[in-house]
Amino acid sequence: MLNFAAICPHPPLIIPEIGGSQIILAKKTIDALETLAKEFKRAAPETIIIISPHGPMRYDKFTINFEDHFKGSFSDFGVTNSDYNFTNNPELAKLIFSELRKKHFPLEVIRESTVDHGVLIPLHYLLKEIDWRPKIIPLTYTALDWETHFNFGKFINEVVDNIDQDVAIIASGDMSHRLTEDAPAGFSPYGIKFDQTLIKLLKKKETAKIMNLNPDFCEEAGECGLRSILITLGALEEHKYTFKQLSYEGPIGVGYLVGHWKIT
Numbered sequence: 165m166l167n168f169a170a171i172c173p174h175p176p177l178i179i180p181e182i183g184g185s186q187i188i189l190a191k192k193t194i195d196a197l198e199t200l201a202k203e204f205k206r207a208a209p210e211t212i213i214i215i216s217p218h219g220p221m222r223y224d225k226f227t228i229n230f231e232d233h234f235k236g237s238f239s240d241f242g243v244t245n246s247d248y249n250f251t252n253n254p255e256l257a258k259l260i261f262s263e264l265r266k267k268h269f270p271l272e273v274i275r276e277s278t279v280d281h282g283v284l285i286p287l288h289y290l291l292k293e294i295d296w297r298p299k300i301i302p303l304t305y306t307a308l309d310w311e312t313h314f315n316f317g318k319f320i321n322e323v324v325d326n327i328d329q330d331v332a333i334i335a336s337g338d339m340s341h342r343l344t345e346d347a348p349a350g351f352s353p354y355g356i357k358f359d360q361t362l363i364k365l366l367k368k369k370e371t372a373k374i375m376n377l378n379p380d381f382c383e384e385a386g387e388c389g390l391r392s393i394l395i396t397l398g399a400l401e402e403h404k405y406t407f408k409q410l411s412y413e414g415p416i417g418v419g420y421l422v423g424h425w426k427i428t
Contacts, residue, residue: 165325166403167427168207168332169396170200171389172286173420174216175338179285181243189415196411196422197289203424205293209332211253212290212300213320215392216282216336219304225272226316228261229302230254236279248284253299256331260301260323269319270308282336290334298332305391310375313391317398325402335396337389339412339419347417349386358385359412359419362393366407366423371397389421396425404428 177183178190178197187194220227234250237243264271283302291297305313317333324331339362340355341348347355358381365374374397382390410422 165327165330166321166333166399167330168204168209169400169405169425169427170332171335171337171393171396171421171423172197172200172290173338173389173422174282174285174336175418175420176238176241176281176285177416179238179241179243179288181246182238182241190413190420192411192413193420193422197286198292199410200422200424201290201293204290204332207330207332209298209330211256211329212287212298212332212334213303214283214286214300214334214336215303215305215395216280217305217388217392218280218282219302220274220276221304221306222272223307225270226306227272227274227304228257229276230257230273231275231277234277234279234300234302236284238281238284240281248287250279250287250300251297253301256323256327257301259327260320263323264319267319269316270306270312286334286336303395305395310377310379310394313394314375314398317395318401320395321399321402324399333396333399335389335392337387337392339387339389339421341386341388341418343414343419344417352384352386354381354384355386355419358382358387359414359421362390363409363412363421366393367409369407371401400425400427
């Protein structure tokens with residue numbers, strides 16, 4: 165069953181070997197992820213379903229990775245000796261695929277042995293506090309509408325809640341990339357408005373209003389985490405939960421939200 169859910173940003177800045185002395189700019193995010201890691205340790209899930217915006221995305225299909233073993237590193241960011249290794253949960257991945265295929269859901273199987281930084285950075289922090297290695301199932305979202313993403317989460321939960329193991333779902337993603345004039349995607353007044361609006365709606369558990377956010381507004385904000393969040397909200401729909409914002413900051417013009425849905 166689903167027993168842990170969270171939002172995790174994935175800025176390379178927060179990896180010490182990448183951020184260097186600049187890592188202090190994201191201290192709130194790091195502290196929050198370390199707090200979240202303690203909650204993760206208490207939940208002790210056996211498998212992590214993690215949704216990354218930087219995986220092999222398809223325009224009209226979600227992807228689920230059937231590769232048995234995964235590896236990753238921060239070599240693209242100039243870091244050597246940063247190898248990570250993970251194992252898939254092929255039985256659960258195949259069960260999710262088969263059940264969603266019965267519903268004619270747009271889901272494609274891929275086999276990719278390398279995972280991206282949208283997977284690696286949250287797991288770098290979440291797994292620091294534990295002495296076991298959960299299995300992982302990497303997913304990627306699509307360009308389809310909000311409702312389809314929400315339903316994807318619902319269908320995943322239907323499968324997960326009928327198996328005899330504890331499962332976590334992680335929404336990897338950053339908020340607006342357009343908070344300041346020197347932001348990576350340039351400035352937009354919609355950037356901070358998007359972040360404030362989404363955080364307020366998450367705290368109030370107003371999922372219907374999140375589902376009704378204008379796609380043009382979200383695109384103008386330059387976000388990359390909303391679809392991951394919508395999938396997770398779908399997975400949580402049948403559960404009682406509270407949402408806690410652990411941190412929010414935008415040190416380099418990009419919004420970083422760390423949040424924990426505590427399933428009760």
